Amino acid sequence: MDLIQFQNVGKDYDNQTALRDVTLSVGKGEMIFITGPSGSGKTTLLKLVYLAEKPDRGAIYVGDVETETLRESQIPLLRRTIGVVFQDFRLLDNRNVFENIAIALRIRGIAEKEVKTKVFDTLKMVNLRHKADAYPRTLSGGEQQRVVIARAIVADPTVLLADEPTGNLDPGTAEGVMRTFKEINARGTTVLIATHNRELYRNTGRRVFTLDSGSLVGEVLG
Amino acid sequence: MSLPYSVTLALQSLTREKWINLISVLTIASALLIISIAAFVVYNIDAATRSLPERFSMVLYLDDDIQKDRIDGVITALRRNSAVRSLRYIPKEEALRELKSVLKNSTYVFEGLDENPLPDTLELKLRKEAIGPEAVRRLSDEALKIKGVREVDYGEKFLAALHSLRAGTKTVGIALIVILSTGIIFVCYSTVKILFYRRKEEIETFKLLGATRAFIRAPFLIEGGAIGLAGGLISLFGIFAFYYAILLRLSVTMPVFKAVLFPSGPFLLLPGVGIFLGVAGAAIALGRLRY
Numbered sequence: 191m192d193l194i195q196f197q198n199v200g201k202d203y204d205n206q207t208a209l210r211d212v213t214l215s216v217g218k219g220e221m222i223f224i225t226g227p228s229g230s231g232k233t234t235l236l237k238l239v240y241l242a243e244k245p246d247r248g249a250i251y252v253g254d255v256e257t258e259t260l261r262e263s264q265i266p267l268l269r270r271t272i273g274v275v276f277q278d279f280r281l282l283d284n285r286n287v288f289e290n291i292a293i294a295l296r297i298r299g300i301a302e303k304e305v306k307t308k309v310f311d312t313l314k315m316v317n318l319r320h321k322a323d324a325y326p327r328t329l330s331g332g333e334q335q336r337v338v339i340a341r342a343i344v345a346d347p348t349v350l351l352a353d354e355p356t357g358n359l360d361p362g363t364a365e366g367v368m369r370t371f372k373e374i375n376a377r378g379t380t381v382l383i384a385t386h387n388r389e390l391y392r393n394t395g396r397r398v399f400t401l402d403s404g405s406l407v408g409e410v411l412g
Numbered sequence: 413m414s415l416p417y418s419v420t421l422a423l424q425s426l427t428r429e430k431w432i433n434l435i436s437v438l439t440i441a442s443a444l445l446i447i448s449i450a451a452f453v454v455y456n457i458d459a460a461t462r463s464l465p466e467r468f469s470m471v472l473y474l475d476d477d478i479q480k481d482r483i484d485g486v487i488t489a490l491r492r493n494s495a496v497r498s499l500r501y502i503p504k505e506e507a508l509r510e511l512k513s514v515l516k517n518s519t520y521v522f523e524g525l526d527e528n529p530l531p532d533t534l535e536l537k538l539r540k541e542a543i544g545p546e547a548v549r550r551l552s553d554e555a556l557k558i559k560g561v562r563e564v565d566y567g568e569k570f571l572a573a574l575h576s577l578r579a580g581t582k583t584v585g586i587a588l589i590v591i592l593s594t595g596i597i598f599v600c601y602s603t604v605k606i607l608f609y610r611r612k613e614e615i616e617t618f619k620l621l622g623a624t625r626a627f628i629r630a631p632f633l634i635e636g637g638a639i640g641l642a643g644g645l646i647s648l649f650g651i652f653a654f655y656y657a658i659l660l661r662l663s664v665t666m667p668v669f670k671a672v673l674f675p676s677g678p679f680l681l682l683p684g685v686g687i688f689l690g691v692a693g694a695a696i697a698l699g700r701l702r703y
Contacts, residue, residue, distance in 0.1 A: 242620060263624070270622035280617045284428070296417045297623045341621075 193218040193253060193380050194239060200247035201234055208234040210404040221381040223391040223412060226401035232384035233277060236351045240272045241265050270298055273342030275352035279334055281326040288322040291341045298345055312344045316370060332363035343374055350374055352383045356390060418630035425635055429607055433639055436603040440643025443592045444682055448651040454585035459673050461578050468543055472534040472555055473563040482560045489558050495542035495551050500535045504528050545572045593689060600636045600693025608632060608701055615703060633694045640690020644683035651679050
């Protein structure tokens with residue numbers, strides 16, 4: 191069963207085509223990679239899934255819902271089923287690690303007691319339990335990346351989107367991050383990873399979609 | 413939406429942006445204090461002038477050779493008028509007696525006076541609601557039409573001045589209240605707008621994580637209300653201090669201030685008024701912002 195479908199999707203920015211006639215589908219519980227050079231449309235494709243952008247052409251389905259048909263008030267509800275590891279992290283500098291992760295649960299109106307339990311469990315999973323009180327700017331790039339992953343998975347999303355999740359990480363840390371994604375996927379979460387790092391998907395046996403200048407130019411097994 | 417967490421977010425913002433918030437609170441407090449003092453002045457002028465019409469009377473001078481049955485006719489006609497509260501007939505002998513007792517130190521005025529020059533008079537007290545320049549003039553015209561009434565005298569200028577004073581102070585007071593209330597809403601509006609822009613990045617992240625509009629708006633509405641409440645409490649303290657620390661002390665040396673009335677009940681609503689204006693300003697700001 192397909193969880194995400196793109197049907198002839200196109201997206202333009204100021205007369206520049208970011209995505210051109212993209213058709214793909216991702217099954218429930220699958221883990222796929224989207225690759226391609228910088229500016230090929232990887233980030234745009236992910237943004238269309240979590241509705242940070244709207245398509246100019248075609249249709250996108252998340253579950254049974256066509257995203258274009260959603261009312262403004264329904265968009266937050268869809269976003270709550272999706273965890274996002276942003277390329278620019280989007281950590282809140284004036285809040286510590288615990289608060290940065292907890293916000294994803296508080297937005298959902300989860301009780302404070304459960305917030306504490308879930309945040310500490312997730313911090314343990316990403317090996318950052320000891321950094322709960324630290325502020326983002328005091329953390330290394332790898333630690334910040336793991337905080338973002340923790341925030342994305344703490345609410346048990348159906349879909350996890352990761353945009354260049356190992357961009358600034360050393361190979362050892364990148365391997366740790368990928369291990370975390372595999373664990374999350376093993377629990378049944380559908381994972382989409384946008385990356386230009388071939389090492390991440392080599393020999394994984396996962397589907398790899400290749401984008402070039404906004405067009406889907408290939409689909410292979412990694 | 414988690415209301416307690418919205419309160420936490422609002423409190424965090426209040427402490428993080430303390431200078432902007434402090435300036436807003438003091439501005440609102442000043443405006444509410446001016447409104448309170450204006451209301452206080454209007455209330456006292458109104459109270460002072462409200463009792464004056466009760467002492468107001470209209471005097472009707474009757475014809476010199478008027479007969480007793482004609483006087484009764486005039487009295488009956490006047491009693492039928494709904495504007496008349498009470499009526500007193502003063503025969504010219506009594507009028508002269510009263511005048512002599514008033515001018516007892518100036519008896520030379522009456523020297524050489526062979527006959528009583530004063531006419532019989534009727535003194536009318538009017539109902540409160542009938543005491544207005546127009547209504548009194550109408551009654552005067554009607555009285556002059558009654559046979560036997562020669563002249564009508566009432567404080568036309570005094571009455572007009574009294575009404576102008578009351579209407580004027582009320583208008584100025586209401587205008588001041590409306591202008592300053594709008595000003596307070598604008599201060600809250602601007603404050604919330606500034607705070608919103610300063611937290612734009614954070615709000616954008618909240619949205620991408622699945623926050624509803626209500627979740628984003630609630631802390632700003634609470635913050636607007638809190639700023640209004642703080643302004644209201646300071647102004648409440650200010651108006652009580654103005655009365656108890658200044659006016660009451662002044663009344664010891666200046667007895668005129670002893671007559672001043674202090675309606676403390678309505679002033680206790682100031683914190684509530686502050687909250688209302690603060691939330692209104694925040695709601696307008698949030699309604700105009702695109703997010």
